[in-house]
Amino acid sequence: MKVLVTGGLGYIGSHTTTVLLQNGFDVVIVDNLSNSKVDVLDSIESICKIRPKFFEFDVQDKEKLDALFEEEKPEAVIHFAGFKAVGESCQKPLMYYENNLNSTFAILEMMQKHKFCRNLVFSSSATVYGVPDSVPLTESSPIKDATNPYGQTKIMIEKIIQDFAKVEDINVAILRYFNPIGAHPTGLLGEDPNGLPNNLFPYLNKVAVGALPKLNVFGDDYNTPDGTGVRDYIHVMDLAKGHVLALNKLKENCGLFVCNLGTGKGTSVLGLLKAYEEANNIEIPYSIAPRRDGDIDENYAGTEKAKNELGFVCDYSIVDACKDGYRFQIYSQIVSHIKNQK
Numbered sequence: 374m375k376v377l378v379t380g381g382l383g384y385i386g387s388h389t390t391t392v393l394l395q396n397g398f399d400v401v402i403v404d405n406l407s408n409s410k411v412d413v414l415d416s417i418e419s420i421c422k423i424r425p426k427f428f429e430f431d432v433q434d435k436e437k438l439d440a441l442f443e444e445e446k447p448e449a450v451i452h453f454a455g456f457k458a459v460g461e462s463c464q465k466p467l468m469y470y471e472n473n474l475n476s477t478f479a480i481l482e483m484m485q486k487h488k489f490c491r492n493l494v495f496s497s498s499a500t501v502y503g504v505p506d507s508v509p510l511t512e513s514s515p516i517k518d519a520t521n522p523y524g525q526t527k528i529m530i531e532k533i534i535q536d537f538a539k540v541e542d543i544n545v546a547i548l549r550y551f552n553p554i555g556a557h558p559t560g561l562l563g564e565d566p567n568g569l570p571n572n573l574f575p576y577l578n579k580v581a582v583g584a585l586p587k588l589n590v591f592g593d594d595y596n597t598p599d600g601t602g603v604r605d606y607i608h609v610m611d612l613a614k615g616h617v618l619a620l621n622k623l624k625e626n627c628g629l630f631v632c633n634l635g636t637g638k639g640t641s642v643l644g645l646l647k648a649y650e651e652a653n654n655i656e657i658p659y660s661i662a663p664r665r666d667g668d669i670d671e672n673y674a675g676t677e678k679a680k681n682e683l684g685f686v687c688d689y690s691i692v693d694a695c696k697d698g699y700r701f702q703i704y705s706q707i708v709s710h711i712k713n714q715k
């Protein structure tokens with residue numbers, strides 16, 4: 374099956390591409406490099422010994438997208454492309470609504486026009502559940518109003534896709550990711566955001582290699598066992614595998630399918646920090662800081678649906694994620710050191 378992967382050079386898209394290629398899928402990537410680097414293609418090629426075809430343009434550009442559909446005739450799209458930083462979305466709401474909604478409209482229009490493409494996987498998020506009434510969060514937990522524009526785009530897009538799927542004969546998997554962490558076990562791919570990381574794991578990675586002095590733990594007075602926020606951290610390679618399983622599900626002509634991708638286990642900020650220290654035999658300096666606006670006590674995924682309907686179970690542990698993340702961070706430091714010397 375030929376799959377168009379939008380945002381395929383980003384964090385989750387690049388890892389998913391390696392798993393797709395290694396499972397015999399033919400992959401075409403479109404990415405505008407707004408949050409990724411073209412070197413990621415080399416890493417994908419080193420890992421898979423295949424270089425996927427890459428188109429550099431904005432998915433919102435319908436003319437270019439149409440030409441790509443005509444030329445490549447993908448049978449499926451995995452739509453990762455979009456902006457994802459919660460804080461930035463509060464500062465630049467229009468930029469977030471525009472990119473995330475328009476890129477999805479463009480993909481849906483192409484699927485309406487090109488009937489050879491009947492399968493769509495969309496990257497949604499546990500953020501659609503908002504402040505949970507109870508955990509674990511299952512697919513039938515209520516969708517709440519989001520506390521930020523980024524989350525609001527995911528809720529809106531889910532609804533748009535659901536309405537579209539009612540009138541168009543397509544198969545769609547809406548995957549609600551919990552918190553992806555870790556890196557490719559080779560150390561060649563991972564998450565290395567520009568500037569100060571927003572998320573816990575890339576921040577930990579930077580503290581671990583001395584690029585940042587200490588971790589700020591946002592709040593220790595949450596209603597959780599150790600007072601710090603609890604999340605469901607899933608290794609990015611497990612998340613990547615979930616996309617292959619979702620494509621297999623779509624091949625069965627399943628119509629609309631909504632599914633969580635998480636581990637079903639919550640880990641606190643201090644729990645993750647300790648796991649990172651033990652996995653890598655290092656010490657992470659930290660201090661307790663005030664709560665971050667909009668954060669919740671805890672969330673973790675109900676995993677029954679993913680297990681029963683996709684056959685999804687996680688292969689990697691948090692310790693694996695901590696080792697892989699640290700390995701990637703060291704690798705990328707060495708690469709940037711060499712580049713700076715040239």
Ligand code: NAD
Pocket residue numbers: 379380381382383384385386403404405406407408409430431432433452453454455456457472476496497498499550551552553
């Ligand atoms: P990322 O920023 O690493 O990857 C997104 C990629 O899309 C980047 O390479 C970027 O250059 C590209 N892109 C953005 N807008 C584009 C456009 N208009 N045209 C072409 N390319 C464009 O993010 P990620 O962590 O890999 O996330 C992928 C998807 O998963 C996003 O939709 C995100 O909202 C969703 N998601 C991520 C998380 C997370 O914690 N990482 C959690 C839940 C959902």
Ligand code: UFG
Pocket residue numbers: 457459498499500550551552571572573574576588589590591592601602603604642665668
């Ligand atoms: N945290 C810290 N210090 C930091 C960063 C985070 O203590 O420097 C804490 C947060 O307060 C929270 C936990 O670590 O308790 C996780 O925070 P992240 O920012 O890593 O992740 P979030 O759960 O806030 O959100 C992430 C993505 C969202 C996605 C959501 C899905 O950013 O886009 O996971 O559950 F929707």
